[in-house]
Amino acid sequence: MNIHEYQAKEILRSYGVPVPPGEIATTPEEAEAIHRKYGGTVVVKAQVHAGGRGKAGGVKLAKTPEEARAQAERILGMEIKGLTVEKVLVTPAEEIASESYVGVIVDRASKRPVFMVSREGGVDIEEVAARSPEAIRRLTVDPRYGLLPHQAYWLACSLYDDPAQQRACAKILQQLYAAFIDSGCSLAEINPLITTPSGEVKAIDAKMNIDDNELFRRPSIAALRDESAEPPAEIRAREAGLTYIKLDGNIGAVVNGAGLAMATMDLIKYYGGEPANFLDIGGSSNPDKVVNALSIITSDPNVRVILFNIFGGITRCDDVANGIVEATRRIDIRVPLVIRLTGTNEALAVEILERAGFGASTSMDEVVEKAVALASNPPGADS
Amino acid sequence: MAIFIDENTRLLVQGITGRDGSFHARQMMEYGTNVVGGVTPGKGGQRFEGPDGKTVPIFNTMEEAVAETGANATVIYVPPAFAADAIMEAADAGVPLIVAITEGIPVLDMTRVYAFVAERGARLVGPNCPGLLSPGKSKVGIMPGQIATPGPVGVVSRSGTLTYEVVYQLTRAGIGQSTCIGIGGDPIIGTSFIDCLAAFEQDPETRAVVLIGEIGGTDEQNAARFIRENMSKPVVGFIAGQTAPPGRRMGHAGAIISGSTGTAAEKMQALEENGIRVARRPIDVVDLIRAVL
Structure with a gap:
């Protein structure tokens, strides 16, 4: 999250941690009022889950309340990497003498928290790592003892x-580090950590x-x-215990298991189609x-065909078949369903589906090819 | 022969009275796995009823369970909140093989668990994995036993159902397996691709290996180098997630492309550059394996 x-x-x-004050505005009027409170120059910053907010024009200075209002008006509602800005942070602008980067992540390779610090702050740390890895000091933390005082000091001295x-x-x-552990983070970073002309670190x-x-x-x-x-x-998917990620294509896919779901998306692409989603119904x-x-x-208007790929292990194919039949009773499904079921209770599942007028295959390649054909040439479409 | 589990495996089930634990304990017993007991705190002294009237003892603690049964392996089905401690309890009890099926263990817990288990010399498989299956010998975890058949191919994977798909295709083509092992879909797991590859290289029964990877991290790239430098047996690869968008977690906690690292393309390239054939579709694994056997 x-x-x-x-x-x-x-x-x-x-x-x-010394962090300058700041308040959230959801309207230009609120941004103006916050400026009146702080005075001086403020920064109006888009609050969206995307990097590169500055480059996208989502971070602007404002010297007067009117300017704060105008900047908030421009930024609120703006789209950054497909996300709409609903909130801006209004915070007093700081004078900057130097910018550093400090961050801690859970490192997969060492299987431990790893700190990275660099004098090159204010830019993407991955860029720094690629361009000049020697500009980054790294420290692996033993999670049982935490970040020791001398280790923190060693990082700070760089x-x-x-x-x-x-x-x-x-x-x-x-x-x-304490905030990282207590909040259950996979990543926590301050970028930039600045010094002011008077020498404060913020x-x-x-x-x-x-x-x-x-x-x-x-x-x-949470x-x-x-x-x-x-x-x-x-x-909605999360609340229903499903993992769903919307994509740009037109072939909807329902799969059990994350690996098989990814492989199904890949196979759709292999046969020349485009997946509309990743969806794992779980075990x-x-x-x-x-x-x-x-x-x-079916709430995605781009979807022209829905593909089921179920490998029954713990998941029972007959349960999935019953779910499909039940769903077609409850929901108005206007696109064709293409179904592949194999494994536990496969024969029973095929029987349930055939009784309800659906065909089912046991081959993953066969159904994916069929779905791709249907998506590019839907039945009843004007030719 | 096989790797990690075989007919000599004496298995405990942690969480044997829970919904998943009891279901799979019975499945494993039906398959022929030598389940010697289970652990559920508060239910020590009772007996667990397996298939065909067979019962096994339930213990309160792992210490007691190991002392009474001489178990040499354990499989964990306890919920995420208690799973980290369950793994460490198994390591404290001296069990050499710990298989953690549980999905959803916080990754910061796993940083501590990994160090704890390593210090005690135990092997941890998982968490968030389907376990192991040595066809005809032993099954530990949740893989459907009927899709596999004994034979010369080792299968190692980060996935569950995708592994079943590939194993099933091999079996249908008449190609059996020595051991199938799912190492887990989390960012921090106990046993890596390299650990499994090294074991398959040493296993006389295994003549070729299928490696099934996915997006996220660099384990497949490290495995590719290891194969070139250390393996005489042929390896065939498959990588899932070629169409996965960056920055999104594809179901598995560890399946995420971070920045530009962890993509399927990068992993496929690393495998091919190290002389490993990579299947484009799961079904193509069958032909590639047949060609090297």
């Missing part, structure tokens, strides 16, 4: 020459990604989810899941 910059900043602030700034930064790194942008598997035990973090930032169909075989899956897929 992603959270917004302003939410990450609130978390970091609660751990003692960023600053001034002893007071080194100490301030070391403290921030320990606060960042966090002026922050990002945290939360491990979805942590949410069950962290209700206060409550930060911004559903307006997600496609409604994906929210259990509750017919309701099939009904929910079909109702979500």
